[in-house]
Amino acid sequence: MQSVGIVGYGVCVPKYRIKVQEIARVWGEEGDRISASLGIIEKSVPDIDEDAATLAVEAARNAIAFAKIKPDAIGAIYVGSESHPYAVKPTATIVAEAIGATPNLTAADLEFACKAGTAGIQICMGLVGANMVRYGLAIGADTSQGRPGDALEYTASAGAAAFVIGREKEEIVAEIEATCSFTTDTPDFWRRQHAEYPSHGGRFTGAPAYFRHIIGATQALFEKTGTRAADYDYFVFHQPNGKFPIEAAKKMGIDPQKVKPGLFTPIIGNTYSGASPIGLCGVLDIAKPGQRILLTSFGSGAGSDAFAIRVTDAIEKKRGEYCGRRLSDYLNDKEYIDYAIYVKHRRKLKM
Amino acid sequence: MLSTGASSRCDAMRRVAIVGVGMSKFGEEWTRGFRDMIIEAGVRAVEDANLHGEEIDAMYIGTMAPGSLVGQEHVGALVADFLGLTPIPSIRVEAACASGGVALRTGYLAVASGMHDCVVVGGVEKMTDTPGNEVASALGGAGDQEWELFFGATFPAIYALMARRHMHQYGTTEEQMAAVAVKNHANAAKNKYAHFQNEITIETVMKSKYIASPLKLFDCSPITDGAAAVILMPLEKAKHYCEQPIEIVASAQASDMLALHSRESMVELKATKIAAKKAYEQAKLQPKDIDVVEVHDCFTIAEIMAIEDLGFFPKGQGGKASEEGRTALNAEISVNSSGGLKGCGHPVGATGVKQAVEIVWQLRGKAEGRQVKDCEIGMTHNVGGSGATAVVHIMKKV
Amino acid sequence: MPSENLAITWRRIPERYRLVGTFCRNCQTSYFPARKLCPKCRRKGKIEQKQFSGRGKIYSFTEVTAGPSGFEKQTPYILAIVELEEGPKLTAQIVGARKVKIGDAVEAVFRKIIEDSEEGLIHYGYKFRLV
Numbered sequence: 001m002q003s004v005g006i007v008g009y010g011v012c013v014p015k016y017r018i019k020v021q022e023i024a025r026v027w028g029e030e031g032d033r034i035s036a037s038l039g040i041i042e043k044s045v046p047d048i049d050e051d052a053a054t055l056a057v058e059a060a061r062n063a064i065a066f067a068k069i070k071p072d073a074i075g076a077i078y079v080g081s082e083s084h085p086y087a088v089k090p091t092a093t094i095v096a097e098a099i100g101a102t103p104n105l106t107a108a109d110l111e112f113a114c115k116a117g118t119a120g121i122q123i124c125m126g127l128v129g130a131n132m133v134r135y136g137l138a139i140g141a142d143t144s145q146g147r148p149g150d151a152l153e154y155t156a157s158a159g160a161a162a163f164v165i166g167r168e169k170e171e172i173v174a175e176i177e178a179t180c181s182f183t184t185d186t187p188d189f190w191r192r193q194h195a196e197y198p199s200h201g202g203r204f205t206g207a208p209a210y211f212r213h214i215i216g217a218t219q220a221l222f223e224k225t226g227t228r229a230a231d232y233d234y235f236v237f238h239q240p241n242g243k244f245p246i247e248a249a250k251k252m253g254i255d256p257q258k259v260k261p262g263l264f265t266p267i268i269g270n271t272y273s274g275a276s277p278i279g280l281c282g283v284l285d286i287a288k289p290g291q292r293i294l295l296t297s298f299g300s301g302a303g304s305d306a307f308a309i310r311v312t313d314a315i316e317k318k319r320g321e322y323c324g325r326r327l328s329d330y331l332n333d334k335e336y337i338d339y340a341i342y343v344k345h346r347r348k349l350k351m
Numbered sequence: 352m353l354s355t356g357a358s359s360r361c362d363a364m365r366r367v368a369i370v371g372v373g374m375s376k377f378g379e380e381w382t383r384g385f386r387d388m389i390i391e392a393g394v395r396a397v398e399d400a401n402l403h404g405e406e407i408d409a410m411y412i413g414t415m416a417p418g419s420l421v422g423q424e425h426v427g428a429l430v431a432d433f434l435g436l437t438p439i440p441s442i443r444v445e446a447a448c449a450s451g452g453v454a455l456r457t458g459y460l461a462v463a464s465g466m467h468d469c470v471v472v473g474g475v476e477k478m479t480d481t482p483g484n485e486v487a488s489a490l491g492g493a494g495d496q497e498w499e500l501f502f503g504a505t506f507p508a509i510y511a512l513m514a515r516r517h518m519h520q521y522g523t524t525e526e527q528m529a530a531v532a533v534k535n536h537a538n539a540a541k542n543k544y545a546h547f548q549n550e551i552t553i554e555t556v557m558k559s560k561y562i563a564s565p566l567k568l569f570d571c572s573p574i575t576d577g578a579a580a581v582i583l584m585p586l587e588k589a590k591h592y593c594e595q596p597i598e599i600v601a602s603a604q605a606s607d608m609l610a611l612h613s614r615e616s617m618v619e620l621k622a623t624k625i626a627a628k629k630a631y632e633q634a635k636l637q638p639k640d641i642d643v644v645e646v647h648d649c650f651t652i653a654e655i656m657a658i659e660d661l662g663f664f665p666k667g668q669g670g671k672a673s674e675e676g677r678t679a680l681n682a683e684i685s686v687n688s689s690g691g692l693k694g695c696g697h698p699v700g701a702t703g704v705k706q707a708v709e710i711v712w713q714l715r716g717k718a719e720g721r722q723v724k725d726c727e728i729g730m731t732h733n734v735g736g737s738g739a740t741a742v743v744h745i746m747k748k749v
Numbered sequence: 750m751p752s753e754n755l756a757i758t759w760r761r762i763p764e765r766y767r768l769v770g771t772f773c774r775n776c777q778t779s780y781f782p783a784r785k786l787c788p789k790c791r792r793k794g795k796i797e798q799k800q801f802s803g804r805g806k807i808y809s810f811t812e813v814t815a816g817p818s819g820f821e822k823q824t825p826y827i828l829a830i831v832e833l834e835e836g837p838k839l840t841a842q843i844v845g846a847r848k849v850k851i852g853d854a855v856e857a858v859f860r861k862i863i864e865d866s867e868e869g870l871i872h873y874g875y876k877f878r879l880v
Contacts, residue, residue, distance in 0.1 A: 015845050047844060048822050049860040053873065057859040085871055094873060098766040098859050100800075335845075344822065484818040491817065497761060498782050499840045502862060502874065503813065503820050508828050511811035512840075519809070519851050563811040563828070612830050612838040617809060 004129045005172035005312070008067020008164040011281045012058035012141075013268055013330035016045040018342045020154050026339045027149050034154055039242020043157035043269025045337060045345050046143045052081040053091045055160035055274070056141035057098040063137070063162040064099060065324040067171070071100040074164070075133025077107040078123055080116025080140045080273045084109055087193065095139065105133070113189060114238055115299025116140060117161065117273040122179055122305060124165035136165040140273035147197035148348060155241055157269025161277030173315040174284060174293070178225045178308045182216035189300035200300075206244075209302050214238065214248045217304035218296045225308050229254045232308075233291040236262035236279035238298035240270045261286060262293075267331065280309075282327050289313040364463040366586035368596035368749065371400025372708040377577035377696035378546045385421050385477035386433045388578035392701075393434050393473055396580035401592060402469070407582075409467040410434075410441040413454030413474040414700035419489035420481045430473060447493030448649060450474065451703025452604075452733025452742035455581065459602045459744075462583045469588075474704030475578035486574055490699065493736035495610035507571055507650065509611050509737045511563035514652035516617045518565065520667065523655065525565050527670030529556035531651035532569050532693055534679050539690025541680075541720040546575045546696025556651075570651040575696030579705035586749065595715045600636075601745035603629035609739045618667075620738035623660040627732070630743040631662070636728065638662035641745070643713045643723045644684060645706035647734035648691040654678075657732055658686060661743070685723040688713060703733035707744065714748050758872050765874035768857060770837065772799035781837040803857030803875070805833040810849050819863045831855055831877055842876040854880045 019042045021031035035041055046055070056079050064071055079091040092107035110116040110123075117140015124136025141160030146152030166172060188209035191198035201209070214237055222228055229235075235258050237245035242265050249259045262279035265271075271278055276297040283293055293309040343349055373395025375388040383391070389412070397404060412430050417423045431441035444454035451474030458472035478486055491500040494509060517523045533553055539545035556569035589596035605625035608614050614621065631637060638661060646661065648654035655669035663684050664672045672678060678686035689695045689709040692702055710729035712718045731744045763769040763783075770781030774795035778787065781801055787794025808830040816824030827843040843849055844860060855877040862874045 047860075049844065049862070049876070051861060051871075053871075054859050054861060061859075094766075097762050098873070100767050100769075333845075347822075487817050497757065500817070501872070502841050502876075503816065503823070503826060503828055504840050505813060505815065505817050507815065508811050508813050511813075512809040512828070512830055515809045515811060515851070560814070561812065562815045563813045565811070610840065612840045617830070 002129055002167055003169065003175055004125050004165060004167045005175035006163050007069065007135065007166035007171045007173065008063045009162065009281050009284055010059045010062025010066055010324065011159065011161045011278050011327045011330060012055045012062065013159040013278070014044050014046040014050055014055070015333050015335055016047060016337050016345065017042045017334045018045050018337055018339065022339055023154055038154055040155055040266050040269060042267060043155060044159055044271070045342055046158040048345055050143065050158065051085045052083045052141040052143050052160070053085050053094045055143065055158060056091060056095050056139045056162065059141065059160035059162035060095050060099050060137060060139055062324045063164050066318060066322045067164040069135060069164060072104070074101045074135045074137050075105050076124060076127050076136040077101060077105060078110050078120030078138050080110040080112065080120045081142050082111055082113055082116065082191070082272055083143045083145070084111070112303060113299035113301050114240070114272045114275055115297040115303055115305055117277045118295070118297035118305040118307070121163055121165065121307070125176060125179065128165050128167050134166065138163045138165060140277040142272035142274055144270065144272040145197055145346065150197070152198065152200065155265070155270040157271050159268060159271030159274035159278055161274050161281050163277070170314060172312055173318050175310045175312055176307055177310055178221060179305060180217060180220045180224050181303055181305045182213050182220055183303035184213070186302035188302055205300065209300060210238070210240065210244055210298055211248055211251065213302050213304040214296050214298050215252060217306040218252060218294065221294065221306035221308055227308065231292060232294045233258065234262055234283045234287065234293045235259045236276050236283055236293065236295045238276045238296065239263055239265035239279060242266040278327065284311070284315070285319070285326055285328065287311045287315070289315060365465055366598060367459050367462045367583055368586040368589035368598045369581050369707065369711050369746070370584050370589045370593040370596050371396045371402065371582035372580070372711045373399055374544055374579035374705055374708050375577050376544055377575050377698060379479050380576040381479065383576070384480070385417060385423060385475060386429060388477065388576060389430050389473050389475040389580070390433050392475070392578035392580040393430070393471060396471065396582050400582040402582065404435060406469040407436055407471055408439055408469055409461055410436060410439060410471040410473065411444050411454040411458045411461070412441065413444045413450035413452070413472070413703055414476055415445060415447055415450045416489040416492060416699070417477070419492070420486065421477050446740045447735035448647070448699045449703055449733045449735030449740040449742050450700040451579070451705065452731065452744070453703065453740065455704060455707055455744060456602045456604055456742055458583050459599055462585055468585060470583045471580060472583060472704060473578065473580040474701035476698035476700040477576050478574045478698060479576050483574070499610050505563060507566050508563040510650040510652055511566045512611060513617050513656065514565050517652060517655065520618050521670065523670035525557065526553060527674045528570055528651035528655065529553045530674045531648060531654045532556045534673065535648060535687050535691040535694035538680060538688050538721055539694025542690050542695060545690040545694055546573055547690065547694050566650055566652070572649045572692035572697035575698045577696060577698035577701045577705070579701045579708050581704060581707050581711070596749050597711045597714050598747050598749050599744055600747045601630035601633035601743070603633060604740065604742040607739050609736065611737045619656055619660050620734060620741055622738055622741035623657060623732065623734065623743070626741045626743040627661045630745050634745040636745060640728050641684060641730045642726045642728050643688055643710060644686055644730040644732065645689060645709050646686055646691065646732045648687060648693050649697060649734070651693065653734065654686065654691065661730070661732060680721055681724055688718060688721045688723055703731065703742065706731035706733060707746070710746050714746060755870060758870065766859065768801040768803050768875060770799050770801055771796050779835045779837055781833060781839055801833055801835055805831045805855055807843070807849055807851055807853045807855060808832040808838055809851060810843065829877065843878065844876045845878045849879065856880045
């Protein structure tokens with residue numbers, strides 16, 4: 001297959017934040033203890049008028065501005081999310097119209113818990129690599145919800161990342177050298193149709209779910225590419241909390257220092273389909289040409305997609321020319337809200 | 352370029368006079384419905400003109416949103432039916448909040464043209480039968496539904512956007528706007544037909560809740576029920592029926608962009624300026640000749656802009672003039688002796704006709720405790736939406 | 750409510766989602782929202798599509814504290830007239846800020862405007878934020 005890669009990338013993180021301390025206060029828990037055990041200080045909260053579609057649009061616009069391509073050259077759009085605004089009616093068509101890519105393209109929504117965004121990257125790689133489309137746009141976007149009082153409430157947050165996937169060598173800023181997946185039927189986390197909040201298996205979400213799949217996919221990628229941990233400069237793992245990615249690294253003998261540059265959950269929470277993709281964008285903002293990145297997502301249910309990525313020389317020029325909002329802008333532009341406002345923002349109020 | 356029709360008007364047309372006026376009590380009229388109020392106003396006007404009814408040969412009813420507010424369309428026929436005036440032609444006229452003023456102008460044209468000899472012009476709105484939020488969205492239809500209201504604009508918000516610019520460009524203050532409300536409440540307290548019968552202070556206005564900053568609750572006209580009616584005849588004929596016919600010496604109307612954001616200026620209503628200019632030309636009068644004026648003060652800032660746009664004060668000086676009391680009863684120019692929309696109330700479609708009723712009372716010297724002294728010439732100014740329609744009439748003692 | 754009319758929203762997607770307006774080549778005037786007839790040139794007008802950048806500045810603003818039906822959860826909000834850099838002005842909400850002033854630079858963002866009901870259509874469109 002011919003080489004494919006990332007031509008442009010962009011993120012969107014809502015500006016509102018709530019501290020773990022504040023959520024713990026409401027439930028009579030010790031904020032410090034929870035913060036330490038989850039490795040999370042605060043999480044992002046969408047505005048009342050934001051949803052997965054609006055976050056996806058903003059991330060997509062940033063990615064297209066970075067890529068400097070015409071939107072109508074995009075032949076496929078996939079939006080991965082577990083919080084699509086509609087149960088039936090695609091988010092991807094909203095994105096397609098909002099960026100001006102309609103009507104000559106294919107589009108669909110994906111759902112695979114927190115890995116629906118990387119599933120979109122793989123599909124775009126296939127379409128682009130097979131010359132079926134010139135560019136594919138893969139987006140992971142979520143405004144995830146945790147049941148009030150549930151452990152998930154401390155982490156479930158909102159954010160999106162978008163990637164323009166292309167094949168023109170001079171346009172690619174990060175070549176995706178290989179990808180592979182590790183997929184089983186593992187009921188660690190789910191949300192039934194019409195249910196407001198997800199259910200999960202507590203500690204069952206750890207070893208048999210997150211760790212087994214992350215490690216399974218990562219090691220499969222090592223084998224497939226004949227590489228080892230030392231060959232990579234950065235590792236980005238799905239980050240449901242601040243602890244798991246570090247633990248996964250330790251289990252695989254990876255230096256945790258290579259994980260930390262792509263670890264944003266401690267300050268924005270778990271953005272679900274946006275989580276490891278946002279981590280990748282954060283690393284792409286600082287990586288040097290020639291550096292290698294290993295990305296492994298995880299989606300409950302369960303599966304992991306692993307990617308071996310090599311940063312190209314083109315990245316510096318494009319990063320320099322990009323004048324849209326970067327991840328660091330979104331991280332710095334923040335405003336704290338209390339639990340009462342959070343409840344209003346997250347539509348937990350019956351009116 | 353099409354002729355604006357201003358100068359060539361008079362020669363071919365008949366002079367028109369108002370021979371009778373009447374209105375219902377404005378307010379929250381729980382015991383009376385749409386048809387009750389317009390019948391009350393109509394009967395009073397017919398009585399005032401000392402007519403029997405057979406003389407009437409056409410009717411024009413200004414009303415903005417009876418379909419949304421009380422589920423009733425086809426109100427031309429409805430009113431003819433319940434006033435016992437079938438089978439005369441009866442026409443509903445709609446121009447948002449200027450429906451009444453435009454109905455008056457339509458009736459005026461019908462008589463002036465020679466087509467009709469005795470015309471009833473009514474204005475009516477029944478607003479309190481409808482929940483507040485539905486009233487707001489019905490009134491919203493006066494703006495641009497797709498490009499203003501859809502995005503969260505309300506009518507107070509649209510006028511607030513104008514007020515903010517007026518403050519920015521001319522230094523107009525919230526206290527100056529409050530002075531308009533205080534003056535109009537004071538006038539309303541002297542008008543038994545007015546919605547509000549109480550005086551207020553600057554503090555009342557300043558301490559009221561913001562609706563759309565900088566506009567507060569007491570900067571806004573209320574939701575009111577009411578109706579008003581006038582009877583028009585050719586001046587020559589009027590003299591036989593009526594001791595004190597009041598001649599309509601000018602009738603002018605102009606339109607502007609529907610949405611505020613499309614207009615060249617947001618500190619004036621261009622439609623008002625153009626309609627006023629034409630009216631002054633028709634009547635061969637100037638602003639200084641006007642003794643009493645009813646202006647469209649749906650919000651206090653609207654009165655400030657109106658007294659500038661009608662030429663009574665230089666642009667930007669309306670706030671200061673209001674604060675200095677120059678628009679009070681029997682001051683430099685008596686503005687809104689009825690209490691205006693703010694004090695007398697604003698049953699949308701009735702407002703433009705009520706303004707004419709008030710001016711007729713003033714010119715006849717029958718305005719009781721609020722009579723403007725030596726009153727010879729009066730003006731009405733009625734606005735639709737945020738200024739996309741403006742209609743101006745000048746009236747004179749015969 | 751007119752907003753529940755699907756076709757009204759659907760027809761306006763290019764303008765509301767991505768600020769596509771029009772331009773009259775005859776008098777060189779930009780129009781947003783789009784006008785299909787140039788009000789200055791009328792029959793002589795030559796109207797074509799124009800993409801607006803979404804950059805502009807606040808021309809006037811108000812904080813709406815009594816919001817209309819459907820905006821209850823967003824109230825209070827700042828509503829502004831935004832002067833686009835290409836010239837035309839439009840009415841839109843300002844998000845992410847409580848205090849703004851005339852002249853503040855803004856850029857367009859894509860947001861939910863209103864939802865018909867729990868089960869109804871979600872209407873998206875432009876709002877603006879400070880830059």
